[in-house]
Amino acid sequence: MNERALRAAPLLFGLLALILWEAAVRLAGVPVYIVPGPIAIVQAFLADPSGLLMSLASTLIVTFAALIVAATLGVVLAVAMAASRLARAAIVPWAVVLQVTPIVAIAPLIIIWVGNPFAALVTCAVIVAFFPVFANTATGLASAAPELSDLFVLYGAGRWRTLRLLRLPSALPYFLSGLRISGGLALVGAVVAEFVAGSGGFASGLAYRILEAGYRLQIPRMFAALVLLSIAGIVINFGLGALGDFILRRRGDAPIG
């Protein structure tokens, strides 16, 4: 099997599925307000591309803001944990609590408590996105070979130099793969928060468009928004993966794959 065929396979498979979908909808005569075919979905998108794209942009801004906050918070807390056992003992249980609490259950509370709608959405998305980047970075900070740690002790390196020259660089690959997972989750968090907030009557993200289209029985438009969301998720996932590979390759590491 050659490389090009393997590359083309998912595209061809997807295309085939779309054709079968369109054919099935047409042959069975399913009305578009129940299941629209791919063509109807594209038409719905083309009917109002700027409205949907503006909503996408709004969702993405929340996603990236949340990802940046989650990554910063994750690294800072992971470093604090690596520096002090007391901090570790204090942080770990709460990080787990944050991770296991269903965001849908606490999103309404957050939206009430955090007055600013944008800040409320970002807060929800941060809660969802925080854990992978935090946990991976914490693992990475402790991942240096014990002999290397011994060497730093032997040469009298203080905590700060050990952190900067050994532990942080050791954590980089772990951080990057955590960031990739968190990127996808930030989008999920943003959408969930928009759903909750959307019914409260503010914000204009893609989730709100989906709700709105649902109320108006514009099912093809609902699907169009959904497709945009999946594309955004895929791009974020692959983009962060490529960014990680690029950074590690530049540094001379083997790619994490």
Place this chain on the structure above:
Amino acid sequence: MLRIRAVGRRFDNGVEALRDVSLDVAQGDFVALLGPSGCGKSTLLRLIAGLDRPDTGGLEWDDGRRTAPGDIGFVFQDATLLPWASAEQNVFLPLRLRGMAWTEAAGAVRATLARVGLEGFEQQRPRQLSGGMRMRVSIARALVTRPRVLLMDEPFAALDEFTRHRLQADLLRVWQDVGCTVVFVTHSIYEAAFLARRVVLMTPRPGRIEREMDSTLVIGPQTRLDPAYTTLVASISRAMEQALTAA
């Protein structure tokens, strides 16, 4: 230069790694600590390095002062290089940890790399180097601070025999050039016989020194073919056999 006096070390899990170990290491000597696994030779090396403390007994350096960072070079069984840093940056590390700037250190770093035969490989990452070359970088890193004593913990055990032979010969040459003291842990009788001026036989459970043997082998390109080398290997083997059956 270093006097180890009746040192004992028992780990938290109850294993007695060392019991009543005494050893003098003279300035400029090349001492091999030889014994099977579990005889405490690596533990002894970590005690000398100050990475671990004895429960009983003590270590004295002859001038009475404590060792400063950089007085001791340590080479582990794995090269343990920073994978993201070039050979040059890896060798620079000990100097950098003492607060030296690259411009001050560059000359010493390049000279040390050249000493271990790595001229032209300064910019390579560990991943691009062979196992033997990685070990050379590791040795250069240990030498760059001009240590008083070089501690080596089975550094060549993971290399193939041809590479090992070449590195052993080069290590002797570097030792003669630099004139530092070497304490070398190994479980290979051949390696101990080839390298050391003094071979210290250790036995396990608990780890203790059984016997010390001096070598009068003439160091040169033909050492491995010298009948005196074969004789030395045989007498170390015999002594080790006796020590292990007696224990």
